[in-house]
Amino acid sequence: RGDFLDVVSSIEQALAALSAETSLPWQLPGRLLLARAYAALGRTAEAERVLNDAAEHSGPSMALHEPQRLISKSWYAAAKGMERRAVE
Numbered sequence: 001r002g003d004f005l006d007v008v009s010s011i012e013q014a015l016a017a018l019s020a021e022t023s024l025p026w027q028l029p030g031r032l033l034l035a036r037a038y039a040a041l042g043r044t045a046e047a048e049r050v051l052n053d054a055a056e057h058s059g060p061s062m063a064l065h066e067p068q069r070l071i072s073k074s075w076y077a078a079a080k081g082m083e084r085r086a087v088e
Helices: 004-019 024-040 044-055 060-079 083-087
Strands: none
Touching (some): 004 024, 024 044
């Protein structure tokens, strides 16, 4: 599982520092990375929470991040044992 525990800790710290200064849309790339790291660790509840928060900030203005959101959703689906959905 690599260094995902260290990665999660680092991303959580960075996002905590950003949350005082920026709104969620600016944190979106980091949050999507965090969701993937949670999924890699099998922490699906946390990954789902982060993805749900990210879903609130979607739409035309956030289309740039849509590919990363889809990848994060695939990691989440795979972690939940939904391999077929992860591929779709």
